[in-house]
Amino acid sequence: MSAISPCLWFDDDLLEAMEFYTSIFPDSRITGVARYSEAGPGEPGTVMAGEWVLDGRSFRGINGGPMHAGFTETVSFSVTCTDQSEVDYYWENLVAGGEESMCGWLKDRFGLSWQIVPARLYELLGDPDPARAEAAARAMLGMRKLVVAELEAAAATA
Structure with a gap:
């Protein structure tokens, strides 16, 4: 079955945002964090993308840089x-x-x-x-x- 979930573009503070939102809403948690590898394009070990649940609803996000952030x-x-x-x-x-x-x-x-x-x-x-x-x-x-x-x-x- 397919599912629709919002995907939010952040500059470089996705992990901070996920922690903030999941601390406020009940039935919330971070479900996955993907980090850049040595292959790039980002700094190895920094957060590239993430998934979280807010009040039972799935969200996704990326640290896409400042190009479209905001x-x-x-x-x-x-x-x-x-x-x-x-x-x-x-x-x-x-x-x-x-x-x-x-x-x-x-x-x-x-x-x-x-x-x-x-x-x-x-x-x-x-x-x-x-x-x-x-x-x-x-x-x-x-x-x-x-x-x-x-x-x-x-x-x-x-």
Whole structure:
């Protein structure tokens, strides 16, 4: 059976990234590391490629050098959280050394974009009362890290 998994291009910090990500998510581990040999093209013994599992999902990565290294917001990973404590946990750990953005988005210290979203947001945005859904959306647009209580309060005032 075939499987699809993301492959991320790093300059030269793949192993550090794999260790960072697997330390944050449950059911995560590094499953393989390939190193350059004497045959090159990289420095013998340095990490060329790796595989890891995050929360049960397979990822691959390469240390491809600076030619194409660097991520943009055009690709991101979304983490749906069951409650505010999960939002806080993933936000605080992933943004460490990175930067906050708007509407639940952040960039981690490797420049990879993440969306940290409480499941409650989807419920509020899908509210059958359009005024409640719009109020929740407006509240979201004004936030960096999403706060469930504030989203609910905004919907309740509609």
